[in-house]
Amino acid sequence: MLVNMNEVLVPAKRNRYAVGLFNAVNLELARGIIAAAESTRSPVIMGTAEVLLPYGPLEEVSYYLIPMAKKANVPVVVHLDHGLTYDTCIEALKLGFSSVMYDCSTDSYEENVRKVKEMADIAHSYGATIEGELGHVGDNEGSAEGSSHLDDPSKYFTDPKLAKDFVDKTGVDALAIAVGNAHGAYKLPPKLDFERIRTIASTVDVPLVLHGGSGLTDDDFKQAIKEGISKVNIFTDINVAAVEAEFKKFHSMDKGLIDLIPAAVEAVKLETAKKMKLFSSDGKADANFTFSGSAQGLSLDELTKLVAKEVAKYINK
Numbered sequence: 561m562l563v564n565m566n567e568v569l570v571p572a573k574r575n576r577y578a579v580g581l582f583n584a585v586n587l588e589l590a591r592g593i594i595a596a597a598e599s600t601r602s603p604v605i606m607g608t609a610e611v612l613l614p615y616g617p618l619e620e621v622s623y624y625l626i627p628m629a630k631k632a633n634v635p636v637v638v639h640l641d642h643g644l645t646y647d648t649c650i651e652a653l654k655l656g657f658s659s660v661m662y663d664c665s666t667d668s669y670e671e672n673v674r675k676v677k678e679m680a681d682i683a684h685s686y687g688a689t690i691e692g693e694l695g696h697v698g699d700n701e702g703s704a705e706g707s708s709h710l711d712d713p714s715k716y717f718t719d720p721k722l723a724k725d726f727v728d729k730t731g732v733d734a735l736a737i738a739v740g741n742a743h744g745a746y747k748l749p750p751k752l753d754f755e756r757i758r759t760i761a762s763t764v765d766v767p768l769v770l771h772g773g774s775g776l777t778d779d780d781f782k783q784a785i786k787e788g789i790s791k792v793n794i795f796t797d798i799n800v801a802a803v804e805a806e807f808k809k810f811h812s813m814d815k816g817l818i819d820l821i822p823a824a825v826e827a828v829k830l831e832t833a834k835k836m837k838l839f840s841s842d843g844k845a846d847a848n849f850t851f852s853g854s855a856q857g858l859s860l861d862e863l864t865k866l867v868a869k870e871v872a873k874y875i876n877k
């Protein structure tokens with residue numbers, strides 16, 4: 561079923577696990593990701609990013625992502641990762657993406673607040689959720705996701721004091737933080753600032769997002785989630801897993817492209833399922849029932865109506 565980010569991240573934050581975002585720039589990736597989610601009974605976030613649009617235009621990607629999400633028997637968020645322009649975010653919302661990230665992290669703090677707040681209001685009017693970024697997550701050399709190489713990434717770490725102000729002023733549903741993580745494949749083992757994660761998690765109410773997850777150790781993930789990360793972005797690992805499987809198959813294929821497709825889907829499924837288990841989102845697909853508003857203080861009659869409304873939403877999906 562197609563859901564927005566709150567529906568999978570609020571329970572994740574409450575119960576200290578994380579939901580992965582896996583980018584799906586083609587059908588093999590999307591099929592592998594959904595298969596992994598369904599087989600592990602995990603909620604999942606799938607999507608694409610503005611820098612990945614040359615590999616699959618937003619509209620074309622929406623043709624399969626959104627129907628596949630609706631049809632899946634687990635909660636699936638269709639998310640635009642790192643929307644860099646107003647127009648791309650709006651296009652995603654119009655196409656039916658249930659979530660967008662508007663990345664204004666290279667703007668001044670004031671501009672970041674102003675632009676993200678404007679987009680948050682628009683996204684919410686679509687019933688969609690929005691992620692913002694404070695501080696700046698740079699890129700490892702050769703990353704498919706960008707070319708923002710930082711000489712001293714620690715200068716761009718998220719300031720915990722500003723994080724609360726940013727969340728309050730913008731109304732974002734999730735916050736991407738910079739804590740020693742970077743996009744793409746790491747040349748040297750990254751060193752995450754776990755204390756900073758813990759401090760930010762204790763200061764802001766919204767779920768925190770760790771970008772640049774490919775290449776972190778299992779212990780890094782576990783510790784980061786324990787300290788308060790509720791969403792982890794993975795692309796490089798599934799991108800590489802797909803092509804390695806195709807390369808292996810290439811030597812023994814006898815028909816052509818159709819030999820490579822199932823090999824890629826299976827490899828993506830295995831790699832994605834591995835991450836879901838690591839993030840402990842497996843088995844959480846059926847426990848993801850949340851109220852959009854607070855149910856506290858409601859009379860039995862009001863509560864019954866609210867439950868009926870929520871159930872209707874799921875039936876209609």
Ligand SMILES: [Zn+2]
Binds near residue numbers: 771772793
């Ligand atoms: Zn990112």
